[in-house]
Amino acid sequence: MKFEPINFKNKFTKFTEHWSPRVIAEMNDYQFKLVKVASEFVWHSHPQTDEVFIVIEGCLKIEFRDGIVSLETGEMFVIPKGIEHKPSASSECKIMIVEPKGIVNTGDAGSELTAQNDLWI
């Protein structure tokens, strides 16, 4: 066991790509992933699981078919399983996602934004 803290700010210096999740930790069969987001993502859902978004720095907007939520630094939201959503950010926002290992970022929507999975930093 390595007795080293996982530091969000430090980890965010290790990549620049948008919408490309980087794994920083694993808990049982779940992963904690950091993502830099900017501009608009695609509408999609994850039929098999809930998904948690935590804003580490910035502002994240998540649109739903029947509503919208705006998250700021120090706020989180749980996207229920199977619910269509579209994240976006007017300027770069740093977030952490918590979800089961193996979940693809674009869910049920194939897209050029589909990122490689299980990229650790």
Next chain:
Amino acid sequence: MKFEPINFKNKFTKFTEHWSPRVIAEMNDYQFKLVKVASEFVWHSHPQTDEVFIVIEGCLKIEFRDGIVSLETGEMFVIPKGIEHKPSASSECKIMIVEPKGIVNTGDAGSELTAQNDLWI
């Protein structure tokens, strides 16, 4: 579905007790819990699951039988399943714990610090 962000700072105003986890969100069968900690907790382990500590504000020390880790604001650590640990904080520290629903704070160690489970705020 309620389109409301879960705000850590706001949630922390809703309780004062130390070592008494308050649930703020559920993702599948996992819970996100806020805890105010100060002074020393008891040695214990969770034989059935890993456990994640995220420091929202302050400094948290986690002792292990063969090492120690010190976490500051914006840092996290995964306690592996079955590993004995003892959290402590020299002054009040605000943390978030992520673990499966039903996990008791003192794990396998009965103690007067055992808190009521599944307390939502």
